[in-house]
Amino acid sequence: MARNRNNKTQNNRNQLAAKTTGNASAKTRANNLVSQLVDKTVTQTRQDIAKWKAALNGFNNTDSPSVYLLYNLYDTILDDAVLTSQIENRIQDTLGSSFNLRKKGAKDVDIELTANLQNTELFNDLITHIINTRFYGHSLVELDWKQDGLNEPQLKADLIPRQNVLAKKGVMLFDYNEDKGVKYREVPEFGTWVLEFGKPGEKGLLNKAVPHALFKRFGESCWSELCEIYGIPPRVYKTDASDPAAVSRGKKMMQDMGSAAWFIIDTTEEFEWAKGVSTNGDVYGNLLSFCDNQNSLLISGAIVGQDTKNGSNSKETASQKLLSKLVLADMAMVEMYMNSKVMPALARIGIVPADYVFNWEISEDLAELWKRCMEAEEKGFMVDEKWLAEKFGIKIVGRKEATPIPGNKLNAADYFFT
DSSP, X not given: OHHHHHHHHHHHHHHHHHHHHHHHHHOOOXXXXXXXXXXXXXXXXOOOHHHHHHHHHHHHOSSSOOOHHHHHHHHHHTTOHHHHHHHHHHHHHHHTSOEEEEETTOSSOOHHHHHHHTTOHHHHHHHHHHHTXXXXXXXXXXXXXXXXXXXXXXXXXXXXXXXXXXXXXXXXESSTTSSOEEEGGGSTTBTTTEEEEEOTTXXXXXXXXXXXXXXXXXXXXXXXXXXXXXXXXXXXXXXXXXXXXXXXXXXXXXHHOOTTOOOOOOTTOEEEEOOOOSOOSHHHHHHHHHHHHHHHHHHHSSOOSOOTTTOOHHHHHHHHHHHHHHHHHHHHHHHHHIIIIIHHHHHHHTSSOTTEEEEEOOOXXXXXXXXXXXXXXXXXXXXXXXXXXXXXXXXXXXXXXXXXXXXXXXXXXXHSOO
16 A cells, blocks of 8 residues: 555656656747847946935836836945845855745655755745845746756746836836836736746835945045055155256156165255155045945844954854844745745646645754753653654663762763763
8 A cells, every 4th residue: 555655656746747847848938028128238337326316216206117227226336245245144044044845734845856946046046036125125037948958948037137127017128228018917927937026116125225335435436546645655856847858867767766776866956755644544444344334234134244343252143143033034035935926836837746835944953952851861851862863963872870979969961871
């Protein structure tokens, strides 16, 4: 009976795999949305607060919204290393966690299906796009079969550029400089091949990071200019400017001047070093630190691993706990979207069976669990040795017979293992 049930389960999985492969070979969708987009060249221009305000006005325009200016600005500020690292910390913490796939209402995990999809590009991209709604406010993703070389076609998730998506109107523009587009919520593929995450009209956390990122870039530019002008004191050479020969000789001497240079000048000529500026750029360093700290508080909830001058182990531990709470919130949001939108869509496509759910694998605190086991032993409770060996990886061969020493109190650790 058990063998027949196992064979039936394996046949169902084989049919699902065959169905998936058949879909892959037959459904290279020609009417997908991504292929209809017009590629745009984004030029790098100087960004300031005025352009940020103009981008917000265009985003908030009810009659004729324009979102590409704001999202282009987001892409610009993500050149900042600290801001990018803070965002990556949140995303990578979630991507590094394991998940399980099981039939709804069942306790047993589908180990084979989970192992096949655990580290796939499809699930990694979907999870990343969902988390990015925290920072961008909205993500529109299209699923499609893609073939790399001679390999079997794989289902991939393509992010439709946010510059082309007017989420409040439900329109995807082919060219974000024009008005021609498609109402993506009305196409038959919406909900299966086209998935939407986040709230329409939300700007995300990056909108609050814009001013600090721009101020930091301004501070870096000014500090760099200070180093260029006043890092080495300017040299002053006084001569008769009306004498071409004297001017030419002076230019030659100044150009050839190095660490061991010397020259001979006329008695009417003078050479000296100009007095350097009195500041060392602290005002710019303070501005940069302030901007980094503000963006760290925005993304991570604390200043994590940056303030080495005033840092301490307790401070870093508390900061990591705050970051962990944000990561848990991200994981809860991912689980909600995966079960409400992604898993039903993948079931209709044929990637997973119907009525399957996505759950994160809850990690246990082994140190706390070990402490509880020791406390149970001290109180006289018996702990299953087989479970201990599997949980902690300790080979247990039995219990030691201990002889109490008069006057000494015996601890559980003295007789727990041989």
